[in-house]
Amino acid sequence: MTGQLKDFLATRKQVIEETLPTFIQKLNTTQSLKNAMLYSLEAGGKRLRPVLVLALLHTYKKPERDGLATACAIEMIHTYSLIHDDLPCMDDDDLRRGKPTNHKVFGEALAVLAGDSLLTESFSIIVNDPYCPSEQKLRLITELVKAAGAEGMVGGQVLDMEGEAKELSLLELQHIHENKTAKLLAYSLLAGGILAGAPECDIENLRKIGYHLGIAFQIRDDILDIEGSEDRIGKPVGSDSVNEKNTYPKLLTMQGAKDKLNDHISQAQLFIKELTVEAPLLLEICELIANRDH
Numbered sequence: 191m192t193g194q195l196k197d198f199l200a201t202r203k204q205v206i207e208e209t210l211p212t213f214i215q216k217l218n219t220t221q222s223l224k225n226a227m228l229y230s231l232e233a234g235g236k237r238l239r240p241v242l243v244l245a246l247l248h249t250y251k252k253p254e255r256d257g258l259a260t261a262c263a264i265e266m267i268h269t270y271s272l273i274h275d276d277l278p279c280m281d282d283d284d285l286r287r288g289k290p291t292n293h294k295v296f297g298e299a300l301a302v303l304a305g306d307s308l309l310t311e312s313f314s315i316i317v318n319d320p321y322c323p324s325e326q327k328l329r330l331i332t333e334l335v336k337a338a339g340a341e342g343m344v345g346g347q348v349l350d351m352e353g354e355a356k357e358l359s360l361l362e363l364q365h366i367h368e369n370k371t372a373k374l375l376a377y378s379l380l381a382g383g384i385l386a387g388a389p390e391c392d393i394e395n396l397r398k399i400g401y402h403l404g405i406a407f408q409i410r411d412d413i414l415d416i417e418g419s420e421d422r423i424g425k426p427v428g429s430d431s432v433n434e435k436n437t438y439p440k441l442l443t444m445q446g447a448k449d450k451l452n453d454h455i456s457q458a459q460l461f462i463k464e465l466t467v468e469a470p471l472l473l474e475i476c477e478l479i480a481n482r483d484h
């Protein structure tokens with residue numbers, strides 16, 4: 191990773207981490223709910239999705255301030271999905287981001303409600319963004335619903351649950367992860383493009399880049415569940431195999447999964463080179479996704 195990318199990631203992560211709690215602190219609601227929301231939001235994480243929004247504004251030489259609210263809204267939706275995914279009725283995990291999961295600290299009922307609030311408030315954050323024109327807000331929200339709802343992440347989670355302990359084809363696995371993981375990640379790029387006023391041809395390219403990066407991100411996740419270090423990923427390794435999950439290494443062998451990951455990264459980089467702007471930062475982020483260790 192070049193010093194420039196390292197610096198970009200570190201500085202933008204800090205801005206996002208300073209801004210995220212401000213949206214929760216100002217809510218006029220009970221402190222116990224705010225505490226449960228803040229606990230998971232402040233538990234760390236790579237902040238990849240919000241950083242991608244800011245990277246797009248940077249790429250189009252637009253003020254990053256214009257993307258900050260949407261970036262935080264996406265991170266809140268991502269955090270809600272992790273809280274719900276960890277619940278006993280889903281993956282039943284005790285550790286997330288190196289800390290006890292939300293329901294272990296606050297109980298199941300408050301964990302469900304903290305997730306619900308993070309999801310709902312994220313829409314309010316976009317609607318109330320003072321830097322974003324109304325037509326952009328409408329488009330941002332329409333696309334967000336497609337990425338995070340029944341036609342996206344939630345639908346993907348259901349397919350994933352239904353596929354457990356069944357032998358899936360590669361196409362079926364791809365379909366699950368396109369919905370469960372890739373669509374929200376792709377939305378981060380798309381939202382950045384919309385906020386930056388990118389031309390329509392670029393917006394369509396950003397969807398393709400997001401698809402390939404999202405699948406690559408998931409393949410790397412599957413690989414890390416076998417080869418990763420518990421300290422780095424913040425949760426036990428080997429849980430996919432215990433939960434009889436269908437994963438890329440299981441379907442393709444470890445080498446096959448690594449080859450597939452590289453194919454998706456190359457595809458993403460090809461589409462990045464077709465954008466109407468030079469995007470060295472995005473090219474480097476592709477490498478980061480391919481090689482991440484957490």
Ligand code: GRG
Nearest residue numbers: 235236237271274275287343344347370371411
């Ligand atoms: C419960 C509606 C609902 C959806 C859950 C995203 C998801 C769907 C579940 C998470 C399970 C999982 C391990 C998915 C694989 C890819 C993924 C989203 C990993 C976690 O994202 P990171 O690595 O996490 O960006 P950090 O902690 O860095 O933010």
